[in-house]
Amino acid sequence: MAASVMERYREQAAAARERVQAAEGAARVRIQVGSATCENAAGAADVYDEFRKHIRATGRTDVALRRTGCTGRCSCEPIVGVLVPGQMPVKYEKVDRARAHEIFTQHVLNGTPVRPYTLDADESGTHGLEFFFCGAARCGRELTEPLQRTFEEKLRAAGVPPERVAVRQANCFGLCDPLGTGRATRVLVRPDKVVYTLSSPEDLDAIIAEHVGQGRVVERLRVADEAVGRGFFELYGDVSFFRRQTRVALRNSGVIDPESLDEALRQRAFEALARVLERGDPAAVRAEVRRARLRGRGGGGYLTGLKWDQAAAAAGDEKFIICNADEGDPGAFMDRSMLEGDPFAVIEGMLIGAYAIGAHQGFFYVRAEYPLAVRRIERALELCRAAGLLGRDILGSGFDCDLEIRLGAGAFVCGEETALIHSIEGERGQPRIRPPYPTTAGLWGRPTCINNVETFANVPAIILYGADWFAQLGTEASGGTKVFALAGKVQHTGLVEVPMGTTLREVVFDIGGGIRGGKRLKAVQTGGPAGGCLRAEDLDTPVDFDTLQARGSIMGSGGMIVLDEDDCVVDLARYYLTFSQHESCGKCTPCREGTKRMLEILERITGGQGRPEDLERLERLARLVRTSSLCGLGRAAPNPVLSTLRYFRSEYEAHVAAERTCPAHKCRALLRFEINEKCVGCTLCARRCPVTCISGERRQRHVIDQGRCIRCGVCFEVCRFEAVARR
Amino acid sequence: MNPATTDNWAQVEAAAQAALTPEIVSFIAACRAKPHPESHLIAVLHRVQEHFGYLGQAQMDAVAQLLRVPAARVSGVATFYHYFRLQPRGRFMINVCMGTACYVKGADRVAARFREELGIDFGQTTTDGQFSLHDAACLGTCGLAPVVMINDKVYPRVTPDQVPGLLESLTAPAPA
Ligand SMILES: Cc1cc2nc3c(=O)[nH]c(=O)nc-3n(C[C@H](O)[C@H](O)[C@H](O)COP(=O)(O)O)c2cc1C
Ligand code: SF4
Ligand code: SF4
Ligand code: SF4
Ligand code: FES
Numbered sequence: 041m042a043a044s045v046m047e048r049y050r051e052q053a054a055a056a057r058e059r060v061q062a063a064e065g066a067a068r069v070r071i072q073v074g075s076a077t078c079e080n081a082a083g084a085a086d087v088y089d090e091f092r093k094h095i096r097a098t099g100r101t102d103v104a105l106r107r108t109g110c111t112g113r114c115s116c117e118p119i120v121g122v123l124v125p126g127q128m129p130v131k132y133e134k135v136d137r138a139r140a141h142e143i144f145t146q147h148v149l150n151g152t153p154v155r156p157y158t159l160d161a162d163e164s165g166t167h168g169l170e171f172f173f174c175g176a177a178r179c180g181r182e183l184t185e186p187l188q189r190t191f192e193e194k195l196r197a198a199g200v201p202p203e204r205v206a207v208r209q210a211n212c213f214g215l216c217d218p219l220g221t222g223r224a225t226r227v228l229v230r231p232d233k234v235v236y237t238l239s240s241p242e243d244l245d246a247i248i249a250e251h252v253g254q255g256r257v258v259e260r261l262r263v264a265d266e267a268v269g270r271g272f273f274e275l276y277g278d279v280s281f282f283r284r285q286t287r288v289a290l291r292n293s294g295v296i297d298p299e300s301l302d303e304a305l306r307q308r309a310f311e312a313l314a315r316v317l318e319r320g321d322p323a324a325v326r327a328e329v330r331r332a333r334l335r336g337r338g339g340g341g342y343l344t345g346l347k348w349d350q351a352a353a354a355a356g357d358e359k360f361i362i363c364n365a366d367e368g369d370p371g372a373f374m375d376r377s378m379l380e381g382d383p384f385a386v387i388e389g390m391l392i393g394a395y396a397i398g399a400h401q402g403f404f405y406v407r408a409e410y411p412l413a414v415r416r417i418e419r420a421l422e423l424c425r426a427a428g429l430l431g432r433d434i435l436g437s438g439f440d441c442d443l444e445i446r447l448g449a450g451a452f453v454c455g456e457e458t459a460l461i462h463s464i465e466g467e468r469g470q471p472r473i474r475p476p477y478p479t480t481a482g483l484w485g486r487p488t489c490i491n492n493v494e495t496f497a498n499v500p501a502i503i504l505y506g507a508d509w510f511a512q513l514g515t516e517a518s519g520g521t522k523v524f525a526l527a528g529k530v531q532h533t534g535l536v537e538v539p540m541g542t543t544l545r546e547v548v549f550d551i552g553g554g555i556r557g558g559k560r561l562k563a564v565q566t567g568g569p570a571g572g573c574l575r576a577e578d579l580d581t582p583v584d585f586d587t588l589q590a591r592g593s594i595m596g597s598g599g600m601i602v603l604d605e606d607d608c609v610v611d612l613a614r615y616y617l618t619f620s621q622h623e624s625c626g627k628c629t630p631c632r633e634g635t636k637r638m639l640e641i642l643e644r645i646t647g648g649q650g651r652p653e654d655l656e657r658l659e660r661l662a663r664l665v666r667t668s669s670l671c672g673l674g675r676a677a678p679n680p681v682l683s684t685l686r687y688f689r690s691e692y693e694a695h696v697a698a699e700r701t702c703p704a705h706k707c708r709a710l711l712r713f714e715i716n717e718k719c720v721g722c723t724l725c726a727r728r729c730p731v732t733c734i735s736g737e738r739r740q741r742h743v744i745d746q747g748r749c750i751r752c753g754v755c756f757e758v759c760r761f762e763a764v765a766r767r
Numbered sequence: 768m769n770p771a772t773t774d775n776w777a778q779v780e781a782a783a784q785a786a787l788t789p790e791i792v793s794f795i796a797a798c799r800a801k802p803h804p805e806s807h808l809i810a811v812l813h814r815v816q817e818h819f820g821y822l823g824q825a826q827m828d829a830v831a832q833l834l835r836v837p838a839a840r841v842s843g844v845a846t847f848y849h850y851f852r853l854q855p856r857g858r859f860m861i862n863v864c865m866g867t868a869c870y871v872k873g874a875d876r877v878a879a880r881f882r883e884e885l886g887i888d889f890g891q892t893t894t895d896g897q898f899s900l901h902d903a904a905c906l907g908t909c910g911l912a913p914v915v916m917i918n919d920k921v922y923p924r925v926t927p928d929q930v931p932g933l934l935e936s937l938t939a940p941a942p943a
Contacts, residue, residue: 077908114910371868466805527867
């Protein structure tokens with residue numbers, strides 16, 4: 041009898057593990073260099089090259105150099121990790137050629153980490169052992185906190201020097217067991233890669249006596265299961281930006297080399313697929329995904345299991361599965377990072393989806409603006425095909441499925457399902473009226489299931505760790521986590537993955553580190569051009585599809601832009617409308633004409649020509665466009681306007697009042713600069729004014745010729761005597 | 768009607784092939800051999816633009832002939848998608864990201880400085896054929912905002928004051 045699917049998989053995975061270990065075996069030190077689009081932009085290629093030169097020059101054969109995908113800590117890139125077996129991994133930030141040189145000579149050659157360059161330097165571990173207590177509410181925060189405090193006290197009592205052991209709080213490891221909730225807490229120990237379940241002070245004593253005291257793992261308290269984000273956590277857990285996250289969709293981003301199938305296999309890639317094929321029951325897969333309460337991460341939040349049921353039930357032999365990687369929201373980069381960091385997870389999710397609905401052909405629809413992502417997917421597809429994980433008779437199961445890439449060409453509307461289908465068919469990407477939905481009549485008229493990149497990336501984790509686990513990671517209505525692209529005026533920009541139901545405050549302050557430059561947070565924009573703004577007062581809103589919608593914004597695909605007091609919401613609404621207007625495909629009148637008229641009004645308002653009655657007209661028009669447009673683009677385009685009108689109406693009113701002002705001092709046409717009596721006549725502003733419209737004698741009060749002033753603000757910035765007033 | 772049966776097809780085909788490169792011609796032939804050949808139109812246009820820098824009328828007509836789709840459909844697609852250019856581009860393609868993250872970090876001021884320094888607006892090329900200026904939707908590197916992409920290189924955290932130096936460094940002869 042031929043080997044079973046699972047046996048074949050195990051064999052392949054074991055062989056891959058051996059190859060990886062053989063390659064790493066000789067290496068005493070491993071150097072990881074991030075290599076996603078953003079890291080390359082920050083200079084990662086030079087850094088990689090610098091390390092390569094050093095390794096060659098020193099003739100060292102025990103130093104391995106490799107690339108990883110993006111970790112998501114954008115503002116500190118490029119990031120370099122130096123890994124020595126048995127020691128705490130060290131990550132360096134903002135590495136350039138000079139830093140690479142120092143890191144190589146001091147750390148790699150001499151074994152002394154270069155502390156000033158470590159990622160988020162104040163946090164990085166200098167300790168021998170680090171204990172991370174799960175701080176998620178689900179594990180029972182009431183239990184965890186006292187336990188953690190007792191542990192710290194006991195350590196002190198036992199005379200363990202504080203520099204030897206660090207105790208920190210992390211977010212959920214994704215190990216929660218529905219039965220144990222509230223009775224035990226999970227604790228991860230680095231660098232020993234052990235997770236314990238602790239519930240009593242006696243457990244703590246045992247840990248201190250055996251693990252801390254003698255370096256021996258306490259087997260009876262150890263968790264047998266593998267935590268989903270463990271690989272990630274082991275590498276990055278000491279950094280607070282990461283510690284507060286729960287990585288499911290991004291479990292391998294920043295951990296594996298995205299061009300190595302072997303490394304992916306070592307992290308259990310394709311095991312879920314093998315399990316599904318071995319079991320041979322597509323309906324069971326759909327039921328599992330339904331039970332996990334996985335909702336579409338592309339923005340709509342439709343239950344994935346339900347969509348799969350519909351596609352499976354549709355009549356017809358030929359069906360298609362499509363991964364929507366068009367990521368058009370201008371300010372979002374989750375899908376790009378995922379595809380560049382771990383394309384295998386998305387491929388595996390698509391194959392499981394194809395099997396669940398009965399498709400044998402699938403497509404990646406990717407933005408042409410993402411060349412590196414395209415290359416990585418291409419490479420991953422080749423590797424999978426060669427390994428028998430894609431194409432004919434996958435893993436000997438008899439199931440055939442192939443995937444191919446189709447490129448977009450810079451049209452936001454092509455993210456809409458029916459437009460996307462037209463685009464794959466080689467047509468202009470214009471939407472059509474639904475129903476029929478693509479699950480009934482999609483690509484070439486055949487039943488077609490379209491899901492987002494992140495949706496697919498979650499699927500293997502659901503199969504591996506179970507629907508119940510996934511469901512209870514999130515909220516009542518939606519399971520799992522959500523990845524956000526955090527950007528704007530926040531300290532730490534980057535990718536953030538948190539359980540559904542996490543509050544905006546945790547995302548912006550605990551992970552994002554708060555607002556830059558000590559400014560005040562004004563609003564958080566979610567959902568991009570289809571979304572809206574949430575006020576500072578709403579920061580304690582637990583984030584999921586329904587809560588955000590109730591507050592007039594949307595979850596969207598995960599773009600999250602933090603605004604501070606210098607940002608003008610009217611100008612932001614104008615900005616988004618410019619985008620939507622530009623991207624309107626022109627097929628239906630409400631969207632084509634309505635967005636244009638709305639934009640005209642907004643331009644008038646921000647241009648200093650607004651009238652009080654404009655606000656009502658804008659609102660009326662917005663409601664009209666929202667209710668009568670054909671596709672989601674037009675229907676959502678008014679959201680940024682409506683939500684800011686709802687929460688920041690007084691700012692709009694200030695723009696159109698008799699004395700027109702922009703409270704954020706952003707709309708230039710509404711600004712006015714005047715020199716007051718504090719002026720000492722130093723002449724600096726007059727010399728710096730680009731249009732030389734400031735006049736005055738030395739040591740005399742200066743004056744601005746308002747007719748010629750272009751309101752550039754230079755005088756305001758340069759004056760050291762607060763003599764230039766801005767209004 | 769199958770164009771291969773018209774009596775001047777050989778001439779038409781030769782003219783079309785001459786307007787493209789042998790690689791593109793064989794790519795089109797490969798697409799023709801697959802199911803739904805017309806669905807590869809966008810992929811073909813990407814290759815044409817990659818090679819010629821833009822989609823010229825002669826190339827679009829040639830694609831229509833060889834892929835056997837109406838010329839109106841080719842120009843319909845070429846004009847629909849923002850990524851396709853119908854005019855030749857400058858030696859340096861400057862894409863200023865006007866995505867949200869870049870916008871809130873001052874991309875508009877960076878863009879204004881480029882316009883001022885080059886004396887052209889978005890979508891235009893300088894008369895000496897050196898620079899084309901474009902606005903881009905998010906380049907996916909928002910963490911480094913504001914960003915500018917020149918040809919294939921991404922420049923992070925660009926300030927308006929860096930613009931003149933940047934332009935100068937592009938045209939400066941490479942150090943020997
Ligand atoms: C104008 C417009 C743009 C969209 N852009 C995207 C996109 O870039 N990526 C995406 O996954 N979904 C996008 N969507 C949503 C898709 O139409 C679709 O709902 C989604 O891909 C379904 O996958 P999901 O259920 O996994 O979320 C867009 C929708 C509209 C109306
Ligand atoms: S709503 Fe806008 S984008 Fe959608 S079909 Fe109408 S015109 Fe096109
Ligand atoms: S810089 Fe200030 S103090 Fe000096 S001339 Fe100008 S306004 Fe007066
Ligand atoms: S705002 Fe600019 S143009 Fe106006 S006076 Fe000041 S420096 Fe001159
Ligand atoms: S907004 Fe500029 S890169 Fe995303």
